[in-house]
Amino acid sequence: QKEVEQNSGPLSVPEGAIASLNCTYSDRGSQSFFWYRQYSGKSPELIMSIYSNGDKEDGRFTAQLNKASQYVSLLIRDSQPSDSATYLCAVGGSQGNLIFGKGTKLSVKP
């Protein structure tokens, strides 16, 4: 059974700070990894995907992947109150499906 683990939080950071979200996964053969943001009552919104070890940057977001440690993280720089949401880590399944972690609730305080 493939599993994805995240700290449920809540994680609280002040506005302008760096928010660090972490995720581990159980299947060493996993090849694709995703971070989603989900506002209350809304569908998940893809922030970033990452497939190779190392860092991938997109604007204020940086995803980091370490396959040896089976670890994925998401850094949000210059956090804004509008970033307050639940962040879902997901691993890609073999059929195009996703295996989600439980999500980390982030609160950015003005």
Added chain:
Amino acid sequence: SAVISQKPSRDICQRGTSLTIQCQVDSQVTMMFWYRQQPGQSLTLIATANQGSEATYESGFVIDKFPISRPNLTFSTLTVSNMSPEDSSIYLCSVSDREHFGSGTRLTVV
């Protein structure tokens, strides 16, 4: 990129009844996926719907409870049968690009 229309957006149903949820995609897709998000929880895959074949169900989900139709490459339905209050959840459809989700159906069973 795919646009997914899902309906109904919400419903309140009596226990013992059934509800059919529809997802329409604006392009042809091979795989469609149905997820359940229970209150305060993350997304769990119910089944994979492949056009022309029976849906593949994940452990803990059965066809009698969650029958799925996939009549063509742009449309799928999920029925929640013989509902109980434990079925109160958000149900989402998705496609294999791992980017697009339907807007969700918030189901409350009373």
